[in-house]
Amino acid sequence: MIKVKLFLMLFFATVVLGADSLSQEIKVGIIMDAQTSGYQKIKDELSTELKLMTQSEFNVHFVNPIIIDWSIIKAQAALEKLQNNPDIDLIITIGLVSANIALKETKLTKPTFAPYLLHFEQQPIVVKQNLNYLYFSTPFDIALKNFLDVVNFKNMTLIVDEKLSSSLPEAMKSLKKSALEKGINLHLFVINSKNSFKQIPLDTQAVMLTPLPSLDFESKKELIDDLIKRRIPSYSFGDDLSVYDGVMISSFSRENISRRIRQLALNIHSVLRGEDPRQLPNKFEDKHQLIINLKTTNKIGVYPPFDILNKSKLIEDDKESQGDEFSLSDVAKLAIKNNLNIIAGELEIKLEDENIKEIRSVLLPQVTGDITYTQHNSDNIYVKNGFYAHKSSTGAIKLHQVLFSEKALAALDIQKKFKTASVAQQRTLEMDIVEQTSTLFLDILIAQTQLKVEQENLKLTKSNLDMAQARVDAGSSDLSELYHWESRIATSKQGVLQVKAVLEQAQDALNLILHRPITSRIKTIPATLDDPSLLISNKELLSLITNENEIKLINNYFVKEGLKSASELQMYDAYIAAQKRKLVSQSRAYYSPDIELVGEMSRVFDEKRNPSTGTSLEDQTNWSASFVLSLPLYEGSARSARFSESQLKLQQLQLSKDYQKNSIEQQIRYDLHTIRSSYPSIKLTKQAAKAAKKSFNLVQNNYAKGTRSMSDLLIAQNETILADQKSASAIYKFLKDLMNLQRDIGKFDFFMDESERKLYTNRFSQIINNSDNQSSPISKVK
Known part of the structure; x- marks a missing residue:
């Protein structure tokens, strides 16, 4: 038995060691233009990709790269050194x-790979022994056409790095000729670290940018900023400068980098297996899609046509980043401060104060002053006899004071209660405005997340179109699949546009409530369940609720709190109190008289009277005072009708209040039922989205292999998009339900101070603890 084990051990060791000895060691020399993070990332990704691809056949080892610092002389020396190094394969x-140095080398003794070669279609394809390259297949004619579709120009400058221009003299001549055929004057501007890009011709109307290795990133950014400042449209080739850096247009996709590295690894693997480098692919088909930076277009005053925008990838003008950031609680507080309806309501309360002052004035002394000049005709019989003065000037001061008036006192009390009702109405308005503001803010967040989902859906659909094209090329499918995915892309674009419209509408509506310019945009801070301004962030409160009975108690507590703080009921209480006061006043009208003090003092300042009478009232002062009691004895049936009308009105108000009370309770319980669904859905929708994504990835991979049908992929994608939409907006929809509940309860967490929060939390905990204490004896009996 021991011998058998020893034999097996020796056998497996021989197999393993033999396999290792069969793996040929390959040493790879690297020439790198500069020590940049981008180039280092390419090297590392290529090393990983190549080792994974060849691990069963070759042991690939990358030696330390030679850095040439953009120097042509250093590049030539590095290439010669590696060519002569016997250890390099x-x-x-x-x-x-x-x-470009490798391309110009007359004789290459070792397989040499140049994955990044700038090439225009006007250049001839070079075939050289031991050389394999992948060039940027930049279609200049198509790029120029795309550029012209966005903006019209006649004079264009092509900015080329000094270190590259010497490699492309013939290409430059061809590009000028090609541009001239389209009516474009092309100017070549060679740039380096010394000369200034500000020397770009003044008549330049557009700029195309090639890779600029001589410039550091800050200089490149300064170049882009200068072009924007001069309002010159720009178009970029390659990934050296992109729309994400501020260039207006590009057609380069960043996913091309990984695809290019994978193609290079395949070519190297083929050469290691014995194939001729010259026979391998050298034209790499980059995926081109027009990408437009809308922020840049807006700054320079270029407005691309809608058909161009619809088929392009857009880098949005980030309007939200203007000004300060706003959270859910921020917009709620800002609405209370800025909303015009709330401000108008506050003025209405001030008007009520003035009305109270006016009504109260009836009970205060009323003093009137009169000055009278009188003249009678001289032939008047009474003037001739001296009874009347021919001319007279008199003055009088009259006093009117209500000592008691049930009607006036009732009017004052009723007006005060009307003010109480107005204050309650104002609070109702404020609660409604806060709810509307919170809902719109959350709608904006939902629309923003839905927009990302729709854009991802569009991206997936385009990827499916590429796979369908590959299936058609392989003969495993027909053109119907292509037409279907093209139709789906158009539908997905509609979905993106619809969500954008919803987003813009919500932003406009929020600006209206906040009294901001309608076209302005705020920068939103995503709402979370950990927001300290929300009591829901206190996880200890949620952990207290463990059974159905406790949920029932909490529901009853919320209803009780809502009814107690409901401003709608407070408004009805004020109106009912006013109506009751009116009834009391009307009943007292039968026996309660108005008592008034009336007084007057008058003086004759001057008069002309017939002297024959021997009398004169000039300079005489007279006064009078009286108490007046008035009581309406009979008004037909008017008094009884008014009394009956007031009673009916009181009954009507009481019924309306009772209905409002029931309505508030029903709405609070409705909100609670909704929350019991929306809160657990946060976790469930995440689980559903995760599972749907896994399912979609499997189906998509199998679809690419031809083992799943288009309908399977379509179903999986629809389920993924639907699950993503629900998951992305689950928290916001729950918060909308929470805002509705807080509105109906009459208390928003945003406006509670620390003492109110503590009191609210203690009450909440006390209810649960009391429930546990009451249920414990029952549990013991069971």
């Missing part, structure tokens, strides 16, 4: 300068 250039 193959060479890879990473960068445009080293790639």
Whole structure:
């Protein structure tokens, strides 16, 4: 038995060691244009990809790269050194300068790979022994056409790095000729670290940018900023500068980098297996999609046509980043401060104060002053006899004081209660405005997340179209699949546009409530369940609720709190109190008289009277005072009708209050039922989205292999999008339900101070603890 074990051990060791000895060691020399993070990332990704691809056949080892710092002389020396190094099996250039040096080398003794070679279709394809390269297949004619579709120009400058321009003299001549055929004057501007890009011709109307290795990132950014400042449209080739850096247009996709590295690894693997580098692919088909930076277009005043925008990828003008950031609680507080309806309501309360003052004035002394000049005709019989003065000037001061008036006192009391009702109405308005504001803010967050989902859906659909094209090319499917996915892309674009419209509408509506310019945009802070301004962030409160009975008690507590703080009921209480006061006043009208004090003092300042009478009232002062009691004795049936009308009105108000009370309770319980669904849905929708994504990835991979049908992929994608939409908006929808509940309860967490929060929390905990204490004896009996 021991011998058998020893034999097996020796056998397996021989197999394993033999397998290792069969793996040929390959040393790879690297020439890198510069020590940048981008180039280092390419090297690392290529190393990983190549080792995974060849691990069963070759042991690939990357030696330390030679950095040439963009120097042509250093690149030539590095290439010669690696060519003469017997330990190096193959060479890879990473960068445009080293790639062009490899292309110009007259004789290459070792397999050399140049994955980054700038090439225009006007250049001839070079076939050289031991050389394999992947060039940027930048279609200049198509790029120029795309550029012209967005903006019209006649004079264009092509900015080329000094270190690259010497490699492309013939190409530059061809590009000028091609541009001239389209009526475009092309100017070549060679740039380096010394000359200034501000020397770009003044008549330049558009700029195309090639990779600029001589410039550091800050200089490149300064170049882009200068072009924007001069309002010059820009178009970029490759990934050296992109729309994400501020360039207006590009057609380069970042996913091309990984695809290019994978193609390079396949070519290297083929050469290691014995294939001729010259026979391998050298034209790499980059995926091109027009990408437009809308922020840049807006700054320079270029407005692309809608048909171009619809088929392009857009880098949105980030209007939300203007100004300060706003959270859910921020917009709620801002609405209370800025909303015009709330401000108008506050003025209405001030008007009520003035009405009270006016009504109260009836009970205060009323003093009137009169000055009278009188003249009678001289032939008047009474003037001739001296009874009347021919001319007279008199003055009088009259006093009117209500000592008691049930009607006036009732009017004052009723007006005060009307003010109480107005204050309650104002609070109702404020609660409604806060609810509307919170809902709109959350709608904006939902629309923003839905927009991302729709854009991802569009991206997936385009990817499915690419796979369908591959299936058609392989003969495993027909053109119907292509037409279907093209139709789906158009539908997905409609979905993106619809969500954008919803987002814009919500932003406009929020600006209206906040009294901001309608076209302005705020920067939103995503709402979370951990927001300290919300009591829901206190996880200890949620952990207290463990059974159905406790939920019932909490529901009853919320109803009780809602009815107690409901401003609608407070408004009805004020109106009912006013109506009752009116009834009391009307009943007292039968026996309660109005008592008034009336007084008057008058003086004759001057008069002209017939002197024959021997009398004169000039300079005489007279006064009078009286108490007046008035009581309406009979008004037909008016008094009884008014009394009956007031009674009916009181009954009507009481019924309306009772209905409002029931309505508030029903709405609070409705909100609680909704929350019992929306809160657990946060976790459930995440689980559903995760599972749907896994399912979609499996179906998509199998669809690419031809083992699943288009209908399977379509179903899986629809389920994924639906699950993502629900998951992305689950928290916001729950918060909307929570805002509705807080509105109906009459208390928003945003406006509670620390003492109110503590009191609210203690009450909440006390209810649960009391429930536990009451249920414990029953549990023991059971």
